[in-house]
Amino acid sequence: MINYVPNKAYIDPKCLKLERGKQIVEKLEKLNVPLEYTKKVEIKGDSPAEIYMNAKNTVLVTVNSQKKLAPCRPSADYQFSLTSSCPGNCEYCYLQTTQGEKPYIKIFANVEEILQVIDDYIEENKPNITTFECASITDPIGLEHLTGSLGECIEYFGGSDYGRLRLVTKFADVDSLLNLKHNKHTRFRFSINAKYVIQNFEHKTASFEERMEAVRKIAEAGYPIGFIVAPIMIFDNWQQQYNELFERLKGALGNYQEQISFELIQHRFTATAKELIQSRFKNTKLDMEEQNRQLKWGPYGKFKYVYKKEQSIDIKNYITKLINTNFNNSNIEYFT
Numbered sequence: 001m002i003n004y005v006p007n008k009a010y011i012d013p014k015c016l017k018l019e020r021g022k023q024i025v026e027k028l029e030k031l032n033v034p035l036e037y038t039k040k041v042e043i044k045g046d047s048p049a050e051i052y053m054n055a056k057n058t059v060l061v062t063v064n065s066q067k068k069l070a071p072c073r074p075s076a077d078y079q080f081s082l083t084s085s086c087p088g089n090c091e092y093c094y095l096q097t098t099q100g101e102k103p104y105i106k107i108f109a110n111v112e113e114i115l116q117v118i119d120d121y122i123e124e125n126k127p128n129i130t131t132f133e134c135a136s137i138t139d140p141i142g143l144e145h146l147t148g149s150l151g152e153c154i155e156y157f158g159g160s161d162y163g164r165l166r167l168v169t170k171f172a173d174v175d176s177l178l179n180l181k182h183n184k185h186t187r188f189r190f191s192i193n194a195k196y197v198i199q200n201f202e203h204k205t206a207s208f209e210e211r212m213e214a215v216r217k218i219a220e221a222g223y224p225i226g227f228i229v230a231p232i233m234i235f236d237n238w239q240q241q242y243n244e245l246f247e248r249l250k251g252a253l254g255n256y257q258e259q260i261s262f263e264l265i266q267h268r269f270t271a272t273a274k275e276l277i278q279s280r281f282k283n284t285k286l287d288m289e290e291q292n293r294q295l296k297w298g299p300y301g302k303f304k305y306v307y308k309k310e311q312s313i314d315i316k317n318y319i320t321k322l323i324n325t326n327f328n329n330s331n332i333e334y335f336t
């Protein structure tokens with residue numbers, strides 16, 4: 001896929017005092033992105049769909065002044081962000097309902113300060129290991145060609161005795177990360193799915209083939225690897241397509257010997273998400289028929305629609321069987 005280039009970038013003047021801020025601005029200039037030097041972002045559009053698309057094509061380069069990190073249980077101790085929102089247009093993005101009606105992209109240029117905050121948390125928790133997730137409100141690979149900040153973070157954690165990093169991505173632009181001194185301290189998780197799901201719902205992310213190639217490269221580079229298979233859906237020939245997914249994954253991983261983690265999440269939606277998705281993606285093919293689902297009480301105080309019990313068990317059993325058939329070094333962390 002072609003790397004993301006925004007239609008417009010706003011530059012918070014504070015960033016121009018930072019080396020990384022200047023580098024990002026230079027890159028944007030080389031890409032002929034129109035720049036405006038203010039942190040007041042304006043997004044226009046005549047419909048929710050247009051506003052969403054315009055926001056996704058707009059970047060604000062700014063600083064992240066957060067000194068207190070939010071917990072990120074159960075996947076890590078804390079979360080931090082180098083960017084927020086992302087260039088992808090996934091219809092069921094978990095950020096659809098949390099980033100407001102204008103989910104423009106923020107790039108944080110003060111990586112040194114962000115790493116200092118992380119360092120303070122690690123120091124305080126020594127000699128225990130402290131784990132950090134950097135993909136809670138973004139996709140950390142989707143903007144790496146503009147920022148280079150994830151690479152810096154991976155090397156920071158590579159040199160840290162007590163800090164560990166986790167990330168998850170639907171992008172495949174990993175070449176700049178392959179020769180870093182990661183020291184196996186970063187767990188690289190790929191969000192993967194059947195071809196039908198990626199092609200129909202994960203717009204502007206890496207294709208199935210590109211993700212397989214990125215998996216191969218990251219495995220060869222010796223990173224700890226994991227996969228989030230989500231959202232798992234039932235559609236015509238879903239079983240064959242998920243079978244193909246795991247067979248291809250096995251091929252991409254070659255003789256990778258380390259333990260591989262799998263997180264399995266069936267498709268779900270809330271009433272709010274359904275309304276938002278239908279307003280942003282008018283021709284969506286997402287199955288959000290309430291009568292095909294059952295209600296489950298979610299941890300965030302909202303009911304969500306999940307597959308009915310029988311189907312849910314079918315999904316769990318089938319995907320578990322595929323993983324166990326293809327990998328003897330796998331660990332299924334959860335199915336939900």
Ligand code: SF4
Pocket residue numbers: 085086087088089090092093094095137138139170205
């Ligand atoms: S790649 Fe991830 S963060 Fe980006 S739109 Fe898709 S689901 Fe959301």
